[in-house]
Amino acid sequence: MTKKQYIFTGVGVVVGLIAGYAYYHFVGCASGTCAITSKPINSTLYGGLMGGLLFNMFVTSPKKKENNE
Template sequence: MSYFRQYFWRIVGALLGVLGGFLYWRFIGCSSGSCPITSNPYMSMFWFGLIGLLLGSSNKKGEKRVDRQE
């Protein structure tokens, strides 16, 4: 359970990104097939999921940033 709590926002961000990638491919996508990301649903879902994962991992509460002065 602690694993799920630790990575909750990353998992949610990735799942929302995958869903967003699918919806983008389905409703907006590239009809000609010349777009490398949006012409294929798997590539669209992969890249949007990766972006969602990165955005979800940026939401960390409770960690203090320590700036070192040299």
């Protein structure tokens, strides 16, 4: 992966972290029995993982040069 691809995936992780915490804060789980949304750390880390995976889907791989000999 190139530096640009790492940065794009990193931005996705940061966006996911923010979205995960926002989901915990605004929606959350009142009873505490939800696996992901019962604690802020779980929700934040899960959001970061999903954001990184989502943004990584849109990263294009560099094209290989062909040797025409």
